[in-house]
Amino acid sequence: MLRSDPMDQRKIGIHYDPVYEEHDTGPHHPESAHRYQVLRKSLEALPEEFKRLGRRTAKLEEVLLAHDKAYHDTAKHDIEALRETLSTGDTNISKDSYKVALEATGAMLTAADAIMDGAVDSAYCALRPPGHHALAARGMGFCIFNHIAITARYLQQKHGLKKITIIDWDVHHGNGTEAIFISDPTVLYISTHQEDIYPGTGQAHVRGRGDGLGFNLNLPLPRASDGKHALKAWDKHITPKINKFKPDFLLVSAGYDARKDDPIGGLNWDDETFAQMTKRCVQHANKHCQGRILSMLEGGYNPEGLALASLAHVKALA
Ligand SMILES: [Zn+2]
Numbered sequence: 001m002l003r004s005d006p007m008d009q010r011k012i013g014i015h016y017d018p019v020y021e022e023h024d025t026g027p028h029h030p031e032s033a034h035r036y037q038v039l040r041k042s043l044e045a046l047p048e049e050f051k052r053l054g055r056r057t058a059k060l061e062e063v064l065l066a067h068d069k070a071y072h073d074t075a076k077h078d079i080e081a082l083r084e085t086l087s088t089g090d091t092n093i094s095k096d097s098y099k100v101a102l103e104a105t106g107a108m109l110t111a112a113d114a115i116m117d118g119a120v121d122s123a124y125c126a127l128r129p130p131g132h133h134a135l136a137a138r139g140m141g142f143c144i145f146n147h148i149a150i151t152a153r154y155l156q157q158k159h160g161l162k163k164i165t166i167i168d169w170d171v172h173h174g175n176g177t178e179a180i181f182i183s184d185p186t187v188l189y190i191s192t193h194q195e196d197i198y199p200g201t202g203q204a205h206v207r208g209r210g211d212g213l214g215f216n217l218n219l220p221l222p223r224a225s226d227g228k229h230a231l232k233a234w235d236k237h238i239t240p241k242i243n244k245f246k247p248d249f250l251l252v253s254a255g256y257d258a259r260k261d262d263p264i265g266g267l268n269w270d271d272e273t274f275a276q277m278t279k280r281c282v283q284h285a286n287k288h289c290q291g292r293i294l295s296m297l298e299g300g301y302n303p304e305g306l307a308l309a310s311l312a313h314v315k316a317l318a
Contacts, residue, residue: 170255173202227273
C-alpha cells in the first residue's frame, strides 16, 4: 500500500475557515480574530496538493467525551446570556462563541475521520478558540472546549484505537489536557512549556496518577531558552518515551507562542524549531502509526510569526 512507504509524498490535509473570526474576544485581546485572519490568508496561499478539509458541528455527546454536562451547560448559558467572559475563568466570549467552539471541535473530528479513512495521512487544523487549558468542568485560558482531548477519546471510541500520544508544544502547559488524562494509561500526554508562566502547572515531577502513572511527561524549559534547547529535550526525553509507548495516533497541540517575538511567551524558538519538531513527529508516526498525525492551533500571538511558524510546520508534515 502506498501510504505505508515513508518515501512516498505524504498527503496532507489543512483546515481553515473564516467562521473562527466570529468568536469576538474584544478589542486589544491577544487571542484575536485578526491574528487568525493573518494565519488564514497565509494558509490559503498553499498549493492545492494540501487537501482542504471541511468541518461540521460537534454533537453534545462528543463534547461530553471530555467535559461534564454541567460545565457544557454553564458555558452555553454564559454565552447565550451575553456575558463578556466565561463564569468559570479567563476566557472572553461573544454571542457566537458557542457555535464557533463546536465548529472547531467538529473540524478536528472531521480531520480525524479523514486520516482514519485514508483520505489524507496527516492534517493541520487552524482554528480558534484554542482548547488545551479547558478542564473537564472549567473553561479558562482563552479556551472553552478541549478539542484535542475530545479528539483523542473520539479516536478511541469511534475508530477503536487504543493508544494516543498528545504532544503539546505551546509555550504554556496544557493543564486541561493533562488533568483530563492524568489517570489514563491509554493517552500519553507530553508537554514542553516555559517553566515560570501561566497557568503555573506542568512541573516535571507530575508523571500521572494511579493507572496513568508514567503516562504524563512535563518538560519545563527556562525563560529565553532557544530551539536547540527544546530539541535536546526532545531527543533525550520525548523520543524514548514515544518509542516505548508505541502510539496508534499522534495528536499535536501546536501553539506558536514559544516563537521568538511572541508578545506573551518568553522562549526564543525560530521557525526551523517547529519544522524540526514536526519532522520528529513524522518519523515517530511513520514508525508507529502509519504516518497518522493531526495537529491543531493553540496559542501564538504575533500574527506574522504565527503564520510563518505554521507554514514551517505544515511544510514539514509533507
Ligand atoms: Zn499558549
